[in-house]
Amino acid sequence: MRLDLLSALNAARAGRRAAVLVTDLDGGEARLVTAETLAGDPLEGAIRAALRTGRSGVVEGTRAFLTVQVPPAQMVIIGAVHISQALVPMARMLGYDPVIVDPRTAFATPERFPGVTLLAQWPDEALPGLHVDRYTAFIALTHDPKIDDPALTHAFEKDCFYIGALGSRKTHARRVERLTAAGVAPEALARIKAPVGLAIGAITPAEIAVSILAEVTQAWRQGIA
Structure with a gap:
């Protein structure tokens, strides 16, 4: 994982903010999606669903893997x-x-x-x-x-x-x-x-x-x- 993404993920965890790491399983660019950047994301619907369940996994019909980080309720x-x-x-x-x-x-x-x-x-x-x-x-x-x-x-x-x-x-x-x-x-x-x-x-x-x-x-x- 890129150092900037890891740092951003750790910062979100420390600040009790939800974040999703989107990884292209075919080796493409990874990105971090937060509440501030979720609207308009190509995978917005899938990411919203993943945030509700708190479960990580591959988005159906794609090669994108979502690593979900949700603060404990x-x-x-x-x-x-x-x-x-x-x-x-x-x-x-x-x-x-x-x-x-x-x-x-x-x-x-x-x-x-x-x-x-x-x-x-x-x-x-x-x-x-x-x-x-x-x-x-x-x-x-x-x-x-x-x-x-x-x-x-x-x-x-x-x-x-x-x-x-x-x-x-x-x-x-x-x-x-x-x-x-x-x-x-x-x-x-x-x-x-x-x-x-x-x-x-x-x-x-x-x-x-x-x-x-x-x-x-x-x-x-x-x-x-």
Whole structure:
């Protein structure tokens, strides 16, 4: 591999940016494709599909091999609640290493969340150090505007691939009113999945956790590219 391509690939990895190395198997010129250069690429459709799956391989009908580098998805959960207790082990099965943020020390305890990265801080204190980005699933579950609203604002700013928030449609309508009054753009508010999770009729915390993970997976596999 050319040194300039290797350096660019390493820089993308260090910066948590997706990149695809396109190699001509017949010995032609190799190139690196990133989000900034993807639009208009001759293999744009195939590269977008590869980014969604994270799988490397030969593009069907060509002699081009795609080496895919996608940052590992992160999950930030706002709220040390019952749903979070069910969500964490399921998320780990899918390869996430969830982080929980909740300033309410009565809820955010190691006894309730053994072995979990748990930050008993307000979002404005905890989130800047977590390197939230577009490869982050961001889930607000406290049902407390003082905690969820500033956390959601941070998620908008970082362009998270998934942003979900607990609450009924009525609760969400009030949330939209508050955030609109705070200056959040309508297109950002439209990104919130609320009520959170796919509509599978979930009732228990575990069922709601399943619905959330299904929706997160759908967003990751169908929309990240």
